[in-house]
Amino acid sequence: MPAEARFWVLPFCLVGGVCAWSWYWYIRSFIFYYRNGFDFSEDFGPKISEFPDDERFTAKPKEKFLVAWPVFVIVTTANLIPITLALLGIIKPSHN
Template structure:
């Protein structure tokens, strides 16, 4: 059976889990990015109002001094999250399609 691609094996479970996680994160990032573009476009790019989830510049979170301003969130944080999650999803799909080979039996 040459040419037949086996989609689920014991070695590919990690790729399928990564695909589910990356696609969820990518969809969430794109949703809020598009929604914020629509919101700020309707308000003539008035960054005095905030839209979307809270984004902190540190992993500690909870401290309002580390909260991203609406303008920084719109211009830096959201495009970065869209770009990063899209690349994660792209490489996962390419690995599942067999175009790039994940290192499953790596040994130093």
């Protein structure tokens, strides 16, 4: 493995793990709410909170499903794509 590619292994593992985790929970929540007829009265999945101790800043189930998870999935996937392309050697980042 070239020395340039070794640099991208750690970011690939870290961002790839977070990306897989976000896809996993979004797909699980979609299946859960689909089976419940998209009834958002019941919360599902991990809490998404700005401040863990304050319930006022915790995302509601509908906000999590329609806003938080899709944004999280898009951001992690958008970060993983260039890392993967750099690891494969398709793009060459400049090292000036």
